[in-house]
Amino acid sequence: MKAEIISVGTELLLGEIVDTSSPFIAQHLANLGIDVYFEETVGDNPKRLANAIQTAAQRSDLVVLTGGLGPTEDDLTKTILAQVVGRSLVPEPKSMAKINAFYAQTDRPKPQHADLMGEIISGATVLPNEVGFAVGMLLATDQCTYLVLPGPPAELQPMFEKEAEPRLAQLNHRQQIIRSRVMRFFGIGEPALEDRLHSLISGQQNPTLATYAKQNEVTLRITASGTDEQGVEQTLAETARKVNHLAGSYFYGNGDDNSLEQVVVALLKKRQLTITAAESLTSGLFQSTIANVDGASQIFAGGFVTYSATTKEQLVGVAKETISKHGVVSAETAIAMARGAKRRLQTDLAISFTGVAGPDSLEGHPAGFFWVGLALPDGQAITKKVQFAGTRNAVRDYAVKTGLKLIYDQLQGQ
Amino acid sequence: MKAEIISVGTELLLGEIVDTSSPFIAQHLANLGIDVYFEETVGDNPKRLANAIQTAAQRSDLVVLTGGLGPTEDDLTKTILAQVVGRSLVPEPKSMAKINAFYAQTDRPKPQHADLMGEIISGATVLPNEVGFAVGMLLATDQCTYLVLPGPPAELQPMFEKEAEPRLAQLNHRQQIIRSRVMRFFGIGEPALEDRLHSLISGQQNPTLATYAKQNEVTLRITASGTDEQGVEQTLAETARKVNHLAGSYFYGNGDDNSLEQVVVALLKKRQLTITAAESLTSGLFQSTIANVDGASQIFAGGFVTYSATTKEQLVGVAKETISKHGVVSAETAIAMARGAKRRLQTDLAISFTGVAGPDSLEGHPAGFFWVGLALPDGQAITKKVQFAGTRNAVRDYAVKTGLKLIYDQLQGQ
Numbered sequence: 050m051k052a053e054i055i056s057v058g059t060e061l062l063l064g065e066i067v068d069t070s071s072p073f074i075a076q077h078l079a080n081l082g083i084d085v086y087f088e089e090t091v092g093d094n095p096k097r098l099a100n101a102i103q104t105a106a107q108r109s110d111l112v113v114l115t116g117g118l119g120p121t122e123d124d125l126t127k128t129i130l131a132q133v134v135g136r137s138l139v140p141e142p143k144s145m146a147k148i149n150a151f152y153a154q155t156d157r158p159k160p161q162h163a164d165l166m167g168e169i170i171s172g173a174t175v176l177p178n179e180v181g182f183a184v185g186m187l188l189a190t191d192q193c194t195y196l197v198l199p200g201p202p203a204e205l206q207p208m209f210e211k212e213a214e215p216r217l218a219q220l221n222h223r224q225q226i227i228r229s230r231v232m233r234f235f236g237i238g239e240p241a242l243e244d245r246l247h248s249l250i251s252g253q254q255n256p257t258l259a260t261y262a263k264q265n266e267v268t269l270r271i272t273a274s275g276t277d278e279q280g281v282e283q284t285l286a287e288t289a290r291k292v293n294h295l296a297g298s299y300f301y302g303n304g305d306d307n308s309l310e311q312v313v314v315a316l317l318k319k320r321q322l323t324i325t326a327a328e329s330l331t332s333g334l335f336q337s338t339i340a341n342v343d344g345a346s347q348i349f350a351g352g353f354v355t356y357s358a359t360t361k362e363q364l365v366g367v368a369k370e371t372i373s374k375h376g377v378v379s380a381e382t383a384i385a386m387a388r389g390a391k392r393r394l395q396t397d398l399a400i401s402f403t404g405v406a407g408p409d410s411l412e413g414h415p416a417g418f419f420w421v422g423l424a425l426p427d428g429q430a431i432t433k434k435v436q437f438a439g440t441r442n443a444v445r446d447y448a449v450k451t452g453l454k455l456i457y458d459q460l461q462g463q
Numbered sequence: 464m465k466a467e468i469i470s471v472g473t474e475l476l477l478g479e480i481v482d483t484s485s486p487f488i489a490q491h492l493a494n495l496g497i498d499v500y501f502e503e504t505v506g507d508n509p510k511r512l513a514n515a516i517q518t519a520a521q522r523s524d525l526v527v528l529t530g531g532l533g534p535t536e537d538d539l540t541k542t543i544l545a546q547v548v549g550r551s552l553v554p555e556p557k558s559m560a561k562i563n564a565f566y567a568q569t570d571r572p573k574p575q576h577a578d579l580m581g582e583i584i585s586g587a588t589v590l591p592n593e594v595g596f597a598v599g600m601l602l603a604t605d606q607c608t609y610l611v612l613p614g615p616p617a618e619l620q621p622m623f624e625k626e627a628e629p630r631l632a633q634l635n636h637r638q639q640i641i642r643s644r645v646m647r648f649f650g651i652g653e654p655a656l657e658d659r660l661h662s663l664i665s666g667q668q669n670p671t672l673a674t675y676a677k678q679n680e681v682t683l684r685i686t687a688s689g690t691d692e693q694g695v696e697q698t699l700a701e702t703a704r705k706v707n708h709l710a711g712s713y714f715y716g717n718g719d720d721n722s723l724e725q726v727v728v729a730l731l732k733k734r735q736l737t738i739t740a741a742e743s744l745t746s747g748l749f750q751s752t753i754a755n756v757d758g759a760s761q762i763f764a765g766g767f768v769t770y771s772a773t774t775k776e777q778l779v780g781v782a783k784e785t786i787s788k789h790g791v792v793s794a795e796t797a798i799a800m801a802r803g804a805k806r807r808l809q810t811d812l813a814i815s816f817t818g819v820a821g822p823d824s825l826e827g828h829p830a831g832f833f834w835v836g837l838a839l840p841d842g843q844a845i846t847k848k849v850q851f852a853g854t855r856n857a858v859r860d861y862a863v864k865t866g867l868k869l870i871y872d873q874l875q876g877q
Binding site (some may be wrong): 067069087088089112185238240328335345346355357417441 | 757
């Protein structure tokens with residue numbers, strides 16, 4: 050079943066409103082196995098709206114119209130659709146009664162076109178509006194099916210979920226079960242991950258794999274469908290195994306609502322390990338990121354921002370000679386910072402960040418170059434060197450995530 | 464001039480992303496006097512994309528294409544547009560050099576299709592990408608003009624404003640001068656600011672005033688137009704004066720590309736004052752925010768994250784009795800933290816944050832309650848108490864901005 054969404058409203062074309070309804074509807078249709086091929090926005094213009102409806106009817110099985118159901122002169126959706134399908138508008142008694150009761154009860158004058166909100170196209174199925182007055186409808190014609198919904202998300206969303214969705218599921222004769230799984234990766238770009246997963250992505254039908262880049266991370270959504278729940282789940286699990294085989298060293302967790310800091314704080318809690326930090330490059334961003342996780346206080350009591358060479362010596366006891374011999378941006382200084390922070394606060398782990406946020410270079414290192422140091426419970430310390438490219442903010446964000454991934458890998462025993 | 468916006472990307476049709484770029488472009492086109500008649504979204508499908516471009520070219524003078532300029536197999540926009548207009552793709556030397564330099568500099572492998580990002584359609588005007596690699600373009604054909612922009616808003620917005628907008632203004636033969644000024648406010652909500660400015664906003668024609676809420680701040684864009692540069696600038700200046708009269712105590716700076724931290728770091732540099740921090744609630748976010756400003760090292764050397772009661776005592780010398788008598792979330796503890804940090808690092812100023820990020824309450828204070836302490840050069844200390852409502856992240860962000868505004872007001876002598 051091919052679907053198309055037409056959003057009606059000049060305010061959308063002026064950019065005064067961000068359209069969140071189309072994504073909402075598209076997501077729900079995707080879950081029903083209905084593919085959305087086009088989304089379109091037209092203004093409150095009779096001719097252009099009629100054209101858009103006609104074009105959509107020719108190329109799609111389901112045409113969803115949102116907006117333009119209100120009581121003003123500009124609200125044309127029902128009137129134009131009635132013209133296009135050659136049917137008349139008829140009052141829907143329950144909605145009419147509701148509208149009349151409201152205006153009888155308040156001091157507000159009843160707008161001229163208020164009755165239009167309670168009308169439907171002859172032969173349509175009524176979709177009641179719980180929140181507002183504009184009644185929705187589902188209308189089957191020989192050419193296609195129309196779903197007509199009010200514009201305001203507060204009215205549209207409950208109407209879609211309660212009234213439209215069950216009917217659409219039936220219409221689509223879909224016994225199919227659709228399930229998806231989100232896998233999260235750090236340390237690899239989206240194109241490189243796609244390259245690695247090429248054998249799984251190319252020519253994909255079921256499951257489908259789609260990658261998304263966001264703030265230095267990449268997520269992968271695996272979607273499988275079938276008629277048998279167990280079979281679908283098995284497909285997902287097998288695909289995830291294959292993905293981990295191809296790119297597992299960059300993987301750190303599952304789920305849409307997940308993050309490196311959540312995974313790391315959970316691991317530290319589980320192992321009952323405490324952590325602190327000495328931050329130069331990141332200047333507190335690591336500690337602030339950790340503390341964003343609810344309950345972080347169980348594993349984190351505080352730490353140091355050692356932005357200058359002096360505070361590196363003063364706050365976490367880095368030796369003057371270490372800095373003069375190796376520079377502030379060095380493995381040796383990174384290790385000394387981490388060990389010093391760990392010693393001062395007697396934690397199990399301590400992490401450090403030293404590098405060049407940019408735009409200028411430092412000690413001969415270009416912007417984006419940094420060291421992460423990690424002091425471990427057994428007294429050992431490890432480092433990681435990275436050359437990244439991006440704005441100051443992006444470099445810092447990447448450094449914090451590099452640190453989190455380093456801890457993750459250690460705690461996972463990689 | 465009739466315009467149309469085509470957003471390209473299957474992720475949009477799946478509802479995984481909300482399209483904020485179309486409203487952004489539509490608003491800016493409206494300001495240029497260019498009418499948007501249609502907006503359309505198509506997936507990463509060669510045939511449907513080609514059809515959408517052909518339809519748009521027939522009915523519109525300007526066709527804006529966004530998205531699908533990346534380095535993956537799914538990124539088709541340039542390839543398909545080249546086919547539709549019957550021209551070839553050619554490398555754009557500067558962009559190519561940037562792409563090659565990036566992959567030479569980092570550890571990341573160069574993706575197979577990376578070069579496509581640096582190609583343009585033969586004869587097009589190059590629109591450089593300041594933020595990413597995908598080069599944009601403006602292409603005039605006999606039928607219509609195409610504007611091709613990258614999908615990510617962080618790349619699209621500066622490219623549109625700096626590269627595309629002036630050229631479109633010319634194209635639209637617009638003699639009108641349009642100038643705008645952005646004023647920035649903290650500590651007042653968008654509706655409350657609108658109320659204060661009601662006399663200026665209601666019935667506005669020229670200048671127009673529009674408020675925008677973003678991350679606990681409100682910005683106000685004043686836009687004036689006319690045929691005479693001096694008159695337009697005078698209108699802006701007069702309006703800004705009136706705004707400051709009505710809401711000046713919340714104002715902190717001008718400009719789209721500005722922030723409280725930039726204003727505060729600039730003031731500290733100008734006054735040659737150094738600062739440090741002892742952060743509990745914000746756990747390093749203040750220091751990380753300050754350090755995001757290029758050149759912050761002149762006024763900031765480092766500081767403390769004192770998340771637990773113990774680190775408050777250990778790192779900045781808050782007396783056990785202060786905490787036991789007044790609690791960690793108190794004016795007394797906030798002052799002791801700020802004074803302790805100032806003493807330890809011998810700075811001119813020191814700021815402290817202690818409060819309840821939530822979701823749970825603490826010491827009888829609800830989530831969102833916090834104290835900011837500020838130790839001043841003359842040995843005095845001031846505090847500010849705030850009750851905010853929001854997520855953990857929003858509370859922290861609001862606290863950091865409250866601290867920055869407190870410093871701003873002090874340094875401005877308010």
